[in-house]
Each structure stands twice: as structure tokens, then as C-alpha cells.
Amino acid sequence: MNYQWNWSIFLQPTAVGDTTYLGWMFAGLQMTLMLSLCAWVLALLLGAVVGVLRTVPNKVLSGLATAYVELFRNIPLLVQLFIWYFVMPELVPQSLGDAYKQSHPVLQQFLAAMVCLALFTSARVAEQVRSGINSLPKGQKNAGLALGFTLPQVYRHVLLPMAFRLIMPPLTSEFLNIFKNSAVCSTIGLLELAAQGRQLVDYTAQPYESFIAVTIAYVAINVVVMTLMKKLEDKVRVPGYMGGK
Amino acid sequence: MIQISHVSKNYGSFDVLKDCSTTVSKGEVIVVCGPSGSGKSTLIKCVNGLEPFQSGEIIVNGTSVGDPKTNLSKLRAHVGMVFQNFELFPHMSITQNLAIAQVKVLGRQQDEAIDKGLKLLDRVGLKAHAHKFPGQLSGGQQQRVAIARALAMDPICMLFDEPTSALDPEMVNEVLDVMTELAQEGMTMMCVTHEMGFAKRVANRVIFMDHGRIVEDDSKEAFFANPRSERAQQFLAKILHH
Numbered sequence: 297m298n299y300q301w302n303w304s305i306f307l308q309p310t311a312v313g314d315t316t317y318l319g320w321m322f323a324g325l326q327m328t329l330m331l332s333l334c335a336w337v338l339a340l341l342l343g344a345v346v347g348v349l350r351t352v353p354n355k356v357l358s359g360l361a362t363a364y365v366e367l368f369r370n371i372p373l374l375v376q377l378f379i380w381y382f383v384m385p386e387l388v389p390q391s392l393g394d395a396y397k398q399s400h401p402v403l404q405q406f407l408a409a410m411v412c413l414a415l416f417t418s419a420r421v422a423e424q425v426r427s428g429i430n431s432l433p434k435g436q437k438n439a440g441l442a443l444g445f446t447l448p449q450v451y452r453h454v455l456l457p458m459a460f461r462l463i464m465p466p467l468t469s470e471f472l473n474i475f476k477n478s479a480v481c482s483t484i485g486l487l488e489l490a491a492q493g494r495q496l497v498d499y500t501a502q503p504y505e506s507f508i509a510v511t512i513a514y515v516a517i518n519v520v521v522m523t524l525m526k527k528l529e530d531k532v533r534v535p536g537y538m539g540g541k
Numbered sequence: 542m543i544q545i546s547h548v549s550k551n552y553g554s555f556d557v558l559k560d561c562s563t564t565v566s567k568g569e570v571i572v573v574c575g576p577s578g579s580g581k582s583t584l585i586k587c588v589n590g591l592e593p594f595q596s597g598e599i600i601v602n603g604t605s606v607g608d609p610k611t612n613l614s615k616l617r618a619h620v621g622m623v624f625q626n627f628e629l630f631p632h633m634s635i636t637q638n639l640a641i642a643q644v645k646v647l648g649r650q651q652d653e654a655i656d657k658g659l660k661l662l663d664r665v666g667l668k669a670h671a672h673k674f675p676g677q678l679s680g681g682q683q684q685r686v687a688i689a690r691a692l693a694m695d696p697i698c699m700l701f702d703e704p705t706s707a708l709d710p711e712m713v714n715e716v717l718d719v720m721t722e723l724a725q726e727g728m729t730m731m732c733v734t735h736e737m738g739f740a741k742r743v744a745n746r747v748i749f750m751d752h753g754r755i756v757e758d759d760s761k762e763a764f765f766a767n768p769r770s771e772r773a774q775q776f777l778a779k780i781l782h783h
Contacts (some may be wrong), residue, residue, distance in 0.1 A: 387696060442617055534674060
């Protein structure tokens with residue numbers, strides 16, 4: 297293989313001259329982190345609400361929640377992204393669409409990407425929340441009700457605290473997924489980590505260095521996430537229950 | 542205190558309860574027994590509205606349980622219930638288990654609720670375990686905590702749904718002792734149980750159910766000495782044999 301390795305490329309100023317190539321990488325990393333974390337917070341909140349609604353006795357509410365989940369988890373992420381970015385601005389009331397189109401292009405990309413990732417992931421979180429709630433003994437809900445709790449209080453104080461503990465491992469996977477899925481957002485021009493990697497290749501013709509750096513950055517993000525989630529899991533472990541002491 | 546009149550419940554074409562009527566007066570202890578699938582657990586769960594029923598009426602302390610306008614949470618706050626599988630909240634310490642409903646439902650202060658909870662915990666002989674979690678206690682201990690948790694709400698009556706069925710044999714008595722004490726103090730109680738010794742000791746009346754019907758509803762003396770129905774005779778012969 298006749299390839300000229302050049303790791304010092306990262307320290308060179310970019311062709312545009314704004315910063316070094318390493319600076320581009322960091323900018324991409326920052327964008328990936330910001331996008332994914334914002335989307336994750338939204339996904340967690342929405343997913344918890346929709347997951348709870350899927351388990352309530354009210355048929356209309358649980359039906360709506362089911363429809364939500366099926367809609368957002370059965371359309372490919374890339375298609376959803378294009379719909380949010382290209383189609384939605386035309387479908388919403390014109391004043392809103394115009395305001396969106398007149399905002400900063402990066403903001404447009406960021407908003408579409410964030411909403412897309414958040415809703416897609418929330419459908420998956422909702423399924424996990426539902427399975428967590430359903431895996432609790434049915435008597436727990438009855439015990440809460442029998443003490444005089446209202447149904448929302450039963451969810452708040454009895455069901456959700458245990459359900460979230462039970463689904464911590466799959467939730468960690470979902471948290472990791474959102475960082476990886478965010479790479480799809482490079483297709484609408486958002487300069488996140490993967491897009492910066494590709495841009496670096498375009499400018500320097502050093503694809504190996506570039507994508508190795510991108511790979512390491514994704515792995516590093518996920519190692520941090522896994523470590524933090526493991527810490528959290530240990531912290532909230534219930535004594536005398538599920539391997540707790 | 543509790544009036545059950547002509548209550549029927551079905552799942553589709555399957556009748557779970559058929560025209561059940563009985564009353565429980567203040568201070569009375571009623572034992573409900575019968576073969577499995579006879580509807581006794583369902584009946585007791587209808588009393589605090591955990592199971593809906595299609596027809597008939599249940600009045601608890603003047604409030605109709607089946608009335609859609611009834612605030613069931615408010616009613617349940619004063620009807621204690623103890624479950625077969627204890628159903629303590631596993632993520633809370635014993636102290637929190639005892640206090641949470643007092644605080645969130647009755648609006649008591651945290652300190653006041655904890656004091657009351659700990660007093661009741663002492664009464665069921667488990668004061669030393671206050672800081673532990675349910676998963677660290679034995680079944681019998683968990684059930685005693687569950688009784689204390691229900692008592693902390695100052696219930697006007699207590700419902701027991703097979704409180705000793707999930708226990709190891711050696712733990713049954715510690716729970717029955719607590720229940721006996723409670724009965725002797727004059728608590729109104731409705732107990733689904735197969736513990737005939739308990740029934741003989743403290744029950745005022747025994748209700749025998751079969752296939753969703755109340756077959757016998759008699760004083761304990763009459764029930765044990767001379768059950769009228771053949772089905773109750775068979776049942777007693779089987780379970781009193783050993």
C-alpha cells in the first residue's frame with residue numbers, strides 16, 4: 297500500500313485558515329455532543345410520557361401512544377430527517393415556516409436534526425418504559441391504589457422509580473445509539489463529527505487519519521457514557537433486590 | 542360498615558361473582574374461605590374498588606363503591622388492604638414505605654408520619670429493621686410491615702387477601718399473631734384465608750364461597766360444627782383433615 301501517513305495534518309491550519317484541522321474535529325465533536333444530549337433529554341421526557349400512556353387503562357390515550365410509537369419507530373431515521381428538514385417547513389403555518397427558513401442555516405439544521413433524533417429515540421424509549429412498567433408485579437399498582445394514591449401518584453411514586461431501574465441497561469444502549477445515529481444528520485449538511493471527518497478528507501486527502509480520529513472520538517464518547525451509566529446504575533441499585541446488597 | 546348487596550361480576554360469559562350479598566358490622570371479623578377460583582379474592586377487591594363489578598351495590602361506611610362519582614382514592618385511603626405478595630415498595634426503606642402514603646395522601650408532616658410509622662413498626666415487632674429495604678426482610682417480616690403500613694393510614698376497616706398464602710410455614714404464625722391482636726382490639730376485618738385455626742379463634746362469621754356464589758354465611762360456631770351445604774362439608778373435610 298502506497299499511502300503517505302501524515303498525523304501532523306491535524307496541527308496544520310485548514311485551507312480556509314480559520315483554525316487547525318484538529319479544531320474542525322473538535323467543532324464536530326462539540327456539535328455531536330450538543331445535538332445528541334439535547335435530543336436525548338427530549339427523548340427521555342417524551343419517551344417516559346408516551347411509555348406511561350401506553351400502560352394506562354384509558355383506551356384512547358393508550359391507542360394514541362401506540363400510534364406514536366409505531367409511527368416513529370417504523371420509518372427509517374434518514375427518511376424522518378429529510379421529512380423534518382425539507383418537508384415540515386412547507387407543511388406548518390406559513391409564518392412559522394418562513395421564520396424557520398429565515399433563521400441561521402446552522403440553526404435550521406440543528407433544530408431539524410434535534411427534533412428528528414428526539415422523536416425517533418423517544419419512540420424506542422417509550423417501548424422500554426412500557427416494558428419496564430409491565431414487568432413489575434401487578435400487585436404493586438394495586439398496593440399503591442389501595443393506600444389511596446391516585447393513578448398519577450402510583451406512577452410517580454411506585455411504578456416509575458422501579459421501572460426506570462429495571463430498564464437502565466437497555467436505556468444505556470439507547471443513549472449510546474443516539475450519538476451514533478446523530479451521524480445521519482451530516483446528510484442535511486450539519487457539521488457534526490462525521491461530517492467534519494469527511495470534510496477533512498476533501499481538503500487534505502488523508503482519509504485514514506481522518507476516519508481513525510472520528511472513530512476514536514465516537515468510541516471515547518461512548519466509553520464515557522457507559523461509565524457514567526454504570527455509576528448511576530450502581531448508585532440507584534435497590535438493597536436486597538436485583539443483585540443489590 | 543360494609544354492605545355488599547347482590548354483587549355480580551363477569552368476564553364475558555364467565556361469571557366470577559354471582560349475586561353476592563353480605564354485611565360486615567363495625568368491629569366484626571369475617572373470614573372468607575372457599576376453593577381456589579371461587580371468587581373470594583375478587584369479592585374482597587370489589588370492596589375497595591380495585592376490581593370493578595357490573596351489578597349490585599357495595600356501601601363502605603356510607604359511600605357507594607360502584608358509583609362513578611365516588612372518589613375512590615379518598616375511600617381507599619381509609620380502607621386498609623394487605624396482599625398475598627406483601628407488595629411493599631422495593632425501592633423505599635421500611636420507614637419510607639410506612640410514611641409515604643401518610644404524607645402524599647393524608648397530607649401529614651414527614652416527621653409525624655415517620656413517628657407514627659415507627660410506632661406501628663414497633664407494634665409488629667420490627668423496630669430494629671426500620672432502615673432496611675423490603676428485599677432484606679423475610680416474607681413474614683415483610684407482611685408484618687405491610688400490615689403496619691396499612692394501619693398507619695388509620696383505617697376504618699382492614700381487608701386481607703390471603704395474607705399468609707405466600708409465606709413459608711414457619712412464618713405464618715407471626716403474621717396471624719399480629720392479625721389476631723388486631724381483631725381483639727376491635728378492628729373491623731374481612732379476611733380471605735385458609736387458616737381455619739385463625740377463623741376459629743377470632744372470626745365472628747365465616748363466609749364460604751364456591752363458583753362465585755356465597756354458599757354459607759354463618760357464625761363460626763355454626764359453620765364449623767354443622768356446615769349446611771355439601772360443598773362446604775367437603776371443603777372442611779379436606780382442609781381440616783391434616
